[in-house]
Amino acid sequence: MKQCKYVFSILLLCFGISFSQEPHGAKQIALSHADISASDDVFSIFNNPAGMSLINNRQIGFFYSPAPYGVKELSYAYATYCEPFSFGSLSGGFSIYGYELYKETNFAIGFGRMIAPNFYLGLTAAYRNISIKNYGSKGVLFINAGTIIKLTNKIGLGILLENITRSKISNDSNDIPTVFWFGLDLNLVKDFIFYTAIKKELNYNPSLRLGAEYSILEFLKLRIGAGSEPNNYSSGIGILYQFLQADYSISSHADLGVTHQFGLIIFLK
Amino acid sequence: MKIFLCYVFFILPFILIKAQADTTSFQNKLNDLLEDATTDKEGVEYYDLVEYLLQNKIVINKSSIKELMVIPNVDRLTAAAIIRHRNLLGGLNSEEQLRAIEGISPELIEQIIPFLIFGDTKKFSFFDSIQKSFEDINISIRSRTINDLQKEKAFKENKYYGSDFKFYNRLIISKEKTIRLGILTEKDPGEQSLTDFTTFHIAIKESGMINNLVLGDFLIEFGQGLALWSRYSAGKGIETIKILPRSSNGIIPYLSSDENLFLRGIAADFNFANFNFSAFASSRLLDGNIDPVTNKISSIKLDGLHRDSSEVAHKRIIKENLFGITAEYNFGEIGNFGLLFTNFSYGNEFEHQSLLDPAGNNFSFISTSYNISFNKVGFNGETSYNGKSFATINNVDFSIDKNFAVLFSYRNYATEYWNLHSNGFGEKDGTQNEIGFYTGLYLKTDLGSLSFYYDQFKFPIASDKFPFPSKGNGFLIYYSFKPNINLEMRLKYINKLKETVTTIENQFVLTNLRSQNIRAELQYKLSKYIQMKSRIEFVNIAPSSSQPEEKGFLIFQDIKYSPATYLAFNGRIIFFRSDSYNSRLYEFENDLVGVMTNPALYGEGIRWYFTARYNTNFGLTLSMKYSELFKPNEKFLGSGDSMINGNLDNRLSFQLDFQL
Numbered sequence: 024m025k026q027c028k029y030v031f032s033i034l035l036l037c038f039g040i041s042f043s044q045e046p047h048g049a050k051q052i053a054l055s056h057a058d059i060s061a062s063d064d065v066f067s068i069f070n071n072p073a074g075m076s077l078i079n080n081r082q083i084g085f086f087y088s089p090a091p092y093g094v095k096e097l098s099y100a101y102a103t104y105c106e107p108f109s110f111g112s113l114s115g116g117f118s119i120y121g122y123e124l125y126k127e128t129n130f131a132i133g134f135g136r137m138i139a140p141n142f143y144l145g146l147t148a149a150y151r152n153i154s155i156k157n158y159g160s161k162g163v164l165f166i167n168a169g170t171i172i173k174l175t176n177k178i179g180l181g182i183l184l185e186n187i188t189r190s191k192i193s194n195d196s197n198d199i200p201t202v203f204w205f206g207l208d209l210n211l212v213k214d215f216i217f218y219t220a221i222k223k224e225l226n227y228n229p230s231l232r233l234g235a236e237y238s239i240l241e242f243l244k245l246r247i248g249a250g251s252e253p254n255n256y257s258s259g260i261g262i263l264y265q266f267l268q269a270d271y272s273i274s275s276h277a278d279l280g281v282t283h284q285f286g287l288i289i290f291l292k
Numbered sequence: 293m294k295i296f297l298c299y300v301f302f303i304l305p306f307i308l309i310k311a312q313a314d315t316t317s318f319q320n321k322l323n324d325l326l327e328d329a330t331t332d333k334e335g336v337e338y339y340d341l342v343e344y345l346l347q348n349k350i351v352i353n354k355s356s357i358k359e360l361m362v363i364p365n366v367d368r369l370t371a372a373a374i375i376r377h378r379n380l381l382g383g384l385n386s387e388e389q390l391r392a393i394e395g396i397s398p399e400l401i402e403q404i405i406p407f408l409i410f411g412d413t414k415k416f417s418f419f420d421s422i423q424k425s426f427e428d429i430n431i432s433i434r435s436r437t438i439n440d441l442q443k444e445k446a447f448k449e450n451k452y453y454g455s456d457f458k459f460y461n462r463l464i465i466s467k468e469k470t471i472r473l474g475i476l477t478e479k480d481p482g483e484q485s486l487t488d489f490t491t492f493h494i495a496i497k498e499s500g501m502i503n504n505l506v507l508g509d510f511l512i513e514f515g516q517g518l519a520l521w522s523r524y525s526a527g528k529g530i531e532t533i534k535i536l537p538r539s540s541n542g543i544i545p546y547l548s549s550d551e552n553l554f555l556r557g558i559a560a561d562f563n564f565a566n567f568n569f570s571a572f573a574s575s576r577l578l579d580g581n582i583d584p585v586t587n588k589i590s591s592i593k594l595d596g597l598h599r600d601s602s603e604v605a606h607k608r609i610i611k612e613n614l615f616g617i618t619a620e621y622n623f624g625e626i627g628n629f630g631l632l633f634t635n636f637s638y639g640n641e642f643e644h645q646s647l648l649d650p651a652g653n654n655f656s657f658i659s660t661s662y663n664i665s666f667n668k669v670g671f672n673g674e675t676s677y678n679g680k681s682f683a684t685i686n687n688v689d690f691s692i693d694k695n696f697a698v699l700f701s702y703r704n705y706a707t708e709y710w711n712l713h714s715n716g717f718g719e720k721d722g723t724q725n726e727i728g729f730y731t732g733l734y735l736k737t738d739l740g741s742l743s744f745y746y747d748q749f750k751f752p753i754a755s756d757k758f759p760f761p762s763k764g765n766g767f768l769i770y771y772s773f774k775p776n777i778n779l780e781m782r783l784k785y786i787n788k789l790k791e792t793v794t795t796i797e798n799q800f801v802l803t804n805l806r807s808q809n810i811r812a813e814l815q816y817k818l819s820k821y822i823q824m825k826s827r828i829e830f831v832n833i834a835p836s837s838s839q840p841e842e843k844g845f846l847i848f849q850d851i852k853y854s855p856a857t858y859l860a861f862n863g864r865i866i867f868f869r870s871d872s873y874n875s876r877l878y879e880f881e882n883d884l885v886g887v888m889t890n891p892a893l894y895g896e897g898i899r900w901y902f903t904a905r906y907n908t909n910f911g912l913t914l915s916m917k918y919s920e921l922f923k924p925n926e927k928f929l930g931s932g933d934s935m936i937n938g939n940l941d942n943r944l945s946f947q948l949d950f951q952l
Contacts, residue, residue, distance in 0.1 A: 139819035172824070174779050174816055180826070182849050184865065189922070197924050201898065203847055203867040205826060221828060221847060223867040225924055226896055229845050 049270035049286035053259025054234030055248030057218035059206035060181025068133040071169035072145025075112040075135030081291035111136030141173035165190035361539035431952040446933035452482030482599030513540035515661030515674030521715035532732035537672040551596030577608035611639030627664035681706030699732040740773030764790035804836040844870030897923035913949040
């Protein structure tokens with residue numbers, strides 16, 4: 024068992040950083056993260072901070088992935104809170120990832136504001152601490168910046184720049200990736216939204232993301248998505264009941280298999 | 293001299309105060325024109341030319357068809373439509389009257405308005421102007437410094453004489469449209485003197501019989517550019533129809549920072565009835581290499597760099613004398629016919645090492661140009677003869693209406709046709725060794741506008757080492773759509789197939805090289821103050837030989853923010869990735885006014901820049917740019933003397949503009 028843990032530790036070091044950098048939330052995963060232009064819930068602080076400015080009531084969000092790909096050592100959890108003000112929306116968030124040998128924690132605060140009608144900007148400042156058993160721990164501050172633009176009433180555009188400060192934990196590596204996200208959403212048919220995005224991370228090929236969401240009932244949404252680099256596909260549902268939104272997603276990674284995620288958003292007055 | 297320049301460039305600005313003309317609109321237009329450039333050379337000359345046209349606006353009520361045709365994108369049919377409308381109304385006194393012309397697209401009207409003066413203006417003779425003291429004198433000053441913040445290897449080793457700063461200073465003094473004095477000095481990084489390059493002119497317009505008189509440095513444009521032309525001209529790109537025929541500007545006072553290929557001496561032209569005559573003479577020294585054994589010119593050096601003893605040894609050692617005359621007859625709206633004779637002679641003979649090299653030291657050219665329009669069809673072209681061989685280009689354009697136009701062009705430039713001052717349309721530079729046929733099309737519908745070109749070309753000699761023909765072709769499809777006034781979507785696809793010489797098992801062979809480029813772009817105006825642009829671009833290079841296929845990718849986001857008329861900011865961030873330099877991508881950047889930057893991006897990295905401009909209310913404009921290139925996987929950037937230690941290359945530029 025101990026050997027297994029070391030294997031997982033190596034896996035975490037190799038793959039884990041990119042896992043933890045992907046925008047999270049059950050809705051986002053169900054859409055294969057193609058919804059960068061339509062981030063409008065409390066998880067925006069980790070996805071596209073411009074989405075915070077689209078929130079008009081207090082929200083608390085929880086997200087938990089207990090054992091990605093059957094490996095509980097890869098588990099991660101998020102908790103976020105957003106408070107809208109007249110001058111913009113403020114958010115705070117916390118995430119934890121890994122286990123006793125390798126642990127990554129993030130503390131984030133974010134601010135989003137409408138700059139002009141149909142033009143929203145947001146910033147997230149996050150402090151990441153990585154702790155590796157027997158090696159110690161180290162933390163660094165980095166900043167994400169995003170924008171959402173409603174080009175027309177049927178077309179939205181989103182841009183996210185992750186780690187624009189090009190912060191890094193170790194001297195030589197690109198361990199906190201600098202990433203450019205560009206996405207569009209098309210709302211051409213009633214109750215149906217098509218999402219597409221391109222992710223360009225330094226040192227990796229561009230990755231194409233596609234997703235769709237269909238509001239089959241007023242309170243029930245079906246989601247599906249696919250992406251490249253690496254190849255993956257996903258689906259999920261969202262249920263809105265009074266002040267609660269529960270989301271579930273299932274995703275398949277070309278090499279790692281299938282996994283499940285759960286999210287919960289509480290809307291406060 | 294240095295004290296005078298110091299006064300002119302650093303003290304005068306604080307004494308003379310007046311608002312500066314806004315050049316933003318024409319800069320945006322230039323950016324569109326130069327977006328397709330596939331070279332990292334700076335297109336400064338074209339920028340300076342357009343700026344010159346903006347500073348010397350055309351009085352629309354006194355202009356001829358030929359004068360209107362010097363405005364970018366104005367062809368003979370458009371110019372004739374403007375003249376007809378003017379004659380019908382008895383004069384054009386407002387922009388609204390121009391906008392009412394049928395047959396010219398609203399976009400084109402808006403493009404040409406900045407180049408025009410409406411209503412009547414009082415005409416002064418040259419001597420009247422002198423007598424009217426110094427009223428209405430315009431003084432324009434531009435001073436710029438550019439500094440690469442990372443030291444290149446040659447500077448670390450103190451290999452160059454001068455500092456790593458680049459300095460540029462320019463002064464223009466003009467009065468009405470009658471007289472203009474211009475002087476420019478430039479120091480490249482590594483050069484010692486602030487006046488390493490100096491160019492100047494005095495230009496007089498409309499004085500007695502003389503239309504234009506230039507003393508000092510100038511350029512001559514004639515016909516379609518086969519015998520004499522300026523350095524820059526728009527190449528193949530999204531303007532598939534408007535690139536031909538070219539409209540020559542005739543005599544152009546030169547005030548640009550390219551250190552070669554201008555003329556220095558005297559040039560004048562005058563009108564007599566429907567004739568226009570011009571004469572010019574030039575004598576100057578060029579940079580180059582002279583073989584010490586044969587005493588022949590082995591090459592002409594065009595980079596203008598004089599940074600170390602080796603480069604200084606080649607500075608201005610080749611004498612060039614040039615003279616010529618032109619005559620042109622105008623048939624009014626129908627067209628014109630022109631003749632040119634020019635002779636170049638050099639102090640030494642050229643080494644004739646290959647069929648493409650010049651031989652001897654004396655070159656004469658006789659050229660004819662024509663431009664004839666019948667209803668909606670235009671025929672135009674130029675044929676030039678150098679005593680041994682011909683270069684010719686002939687175009688026919690069908691401007692059916694403002695929504696549909698077709699252009700056909702045939703060119704044949706002989707292998708022996710060598711001309712240092714030509715700049716004909718073609719696949720490659722040089723107006724030599726090329727046969728081609730170009731077809732362009734433009735169609736505008738309610739669903740957007742579509743541009744297309746197909747160009748096929750053949751080079752009778754593939755290269756200096758390979759005396760067999762090579763060929764190729766390329767096409768472009770460009771679609772743009774504006775669903776509303778604030779949003780424009782653009783799609784561009786270019787496919788080019790070209791035979792290139794490669795070495796396989798120590799044998800030279802011709803292999804096909806296909807390059808494809810796809811670009812998608814969104815431009816959107818979010819408010820009165822904010823404009824954004826997003827772009828995604830892919831390039832694919834596929835050789836037919838055993839060499840591997842290569843790919844490149846680029847994505848960028850650009851934002852312009854102008855919270856007030858006197859303040860403007862622009863920022864852009866670019867992520868790029870390409871397999872090598874062969875699959876590089878270009879992105880044309882906004883820069884300081886008068887600077888054009890089109891860097892080649894290859895490998896893996898990020899580039900970003902930020903510009904700011906502040907117009908004071910007393911005529912002074914301050915602008916700056918900071919740019920940064922970051923390649924995380926590199927330990928060095930560049931090579932040779934320009935190599936930088938580390939993976940970061942950043943540059944800081946400042947500019948001061950002042951207009952009285």
